[in-house]
Amino acid sequence: MNMRFNTDDVFAQRIESSIQENVSLATYNTFRFNYSAEYFAIAESLDSLKALLAWANHFQLTVTMIGGGSNLLISADVSGLVILNRLTGISAREHSGNLVSLTVAAGESWHQVVKYAVEQKWYGIENLALIPGTTGAAPVQNIGAYGVEIKDVLARVQVINRNTGDVYWINGRDCGFSYRDSFFKGMWKDVFFITSVELSLKKQAELLLSYGGLSESIGERPSLQAVFDTVCRVRSEKLPDPVVLANSGSFFKNPIVSQAQHSELKERFPNLVSFPFEEGFKLAAGWLIDQAGWRGKQYKGVGVYEKQALVLVNHSETNAAALLELEAKIKRSVLEMYSVELEREPVQLPLCRESQQ
Incomplete structure (x- = not known):
């Protein structure tokens, strides 16, 4: 690695030697999309995590923390340092x-x-x-x-x-x-x-x-x-095992609507699945997607899970392009049919860095 700490600290040198370059993240996200981390390291203790953050700060790098990768939608190579959280106890x-x-x-x-x-x-x-x-x-x-x-x-x-x-x-x-x-x-x-x-x-x-x-x-x-x-x-x-079929679990949040919008939808769709929630109602996103005709559909190498329309799956793709296209198509059809906008649940990388799952 060309980037080096100016320090004689043995622990810091050991941490630095553990940082890898251009590491595939395919095994670290349950969609199995094959994008790379510019730098990659595993944090197994608080001390190692502190040292890794100090290293990234020293070189003014962005930092992304990931865990099981089951709530991630990686859609491009991730710049900076990706840290795999392996703190245990x-x-x-x-x-x-x-x-x-x-x-x-x-x-x-x-x-x-x-x-x-x-x-x-x-x-x-x-x-x-x-x-x-x-x-x-x-x-x-x-x-x-x-x-x-x-x-x-x-x-x-x-x-x-x-x-x-x-x-x-x-x-x-x-x-x-x-x-x-x-x-x-x-x-x-x-x-x-x-x-x-x-x-x-x-x-x-x-x-x-x-x-x-x-x-x-x-x-x-x-x-x-x-x-x-x-x-x-x-x-x-109801849900596919990500070890068997690549997915990130529920792909969309259940949308929340006002009482007035719920009444209007209920009048148009008497079988609407919904639950009282705070000042309004929570709609079942899976039901909306199912009724829009998407359950079990395949699109290129991705698709909608046959047993639960809330789950998008990856059959064969190595990048996220087809999944993003499918997401857009589903959101557009649900919006046109119900005037309800679906919101994605998994966190997209590298556009944002908030997830540790």
Whole structure:
């Protein structure tokens, strides 16, 4: 590597030697698009992450942090330094009352964290089973499923300041959470990278079964383990495994409309699938796309998953061009049919750098 630190520090030299040039990102995004990182390194500890950020700052490079790659749409080569988050570690602190504090490093698999909590008989995240990606990505996207969002159990988030290397905690209530959104995805995306999270779980709690027909799927004897098993089974039946078929899970957010627009749509489309949400209604994007005739359709080497129209899949493409074309066609047809604009859920790189999933 031609770019070098002017330092005799052994650790810094070791970090510098671990930085690779022109590395393919095909295995680091679940769409498997074959774009390259200008520079690439793996962070396995806070110290190594600090050193990598210092290196990037020294050479005035942009920094992109990625984790499992399951919420990324890479559409071009990524300039600057791409850091793969592999920070690991889980610890728990049981309080005298009903609460358990679970601290999880950002590089841990989210699903494995959910599985671990269920095995310990701790309540709060069982509805979020089998969501792909790393724990550090969960707050960025405010992941959610079956009526539960990560913000509901997130006590605080540990972050590293990209510019200074300082590490500190931010209370969950201060992270600007909303539907599939947070400050980490917006105003903080160029400043903070998540290094750890602390979850507030419960030793005993009511199971939330009212969303998405979960209670009917579980049967007459609901339990913490039964909820976990059912969510895993239902998600496996509806969503393709990215290891088998390249995809990033739900590609579009469920659009939110006003009560007036919902009433108008309901009159025109009596079978419209929708749910009350805040001051308006949340529409089922998968239903809109399905009704527009896209479910199971293929376009060049990509397509819409046959079992769930919310999921776009990559059959054979090595770049994102066809997928971006398909996305535009779907959005245009839904807008023309329902006057509803769909919004993409995966984060596009290198246009923005907010995701760690």
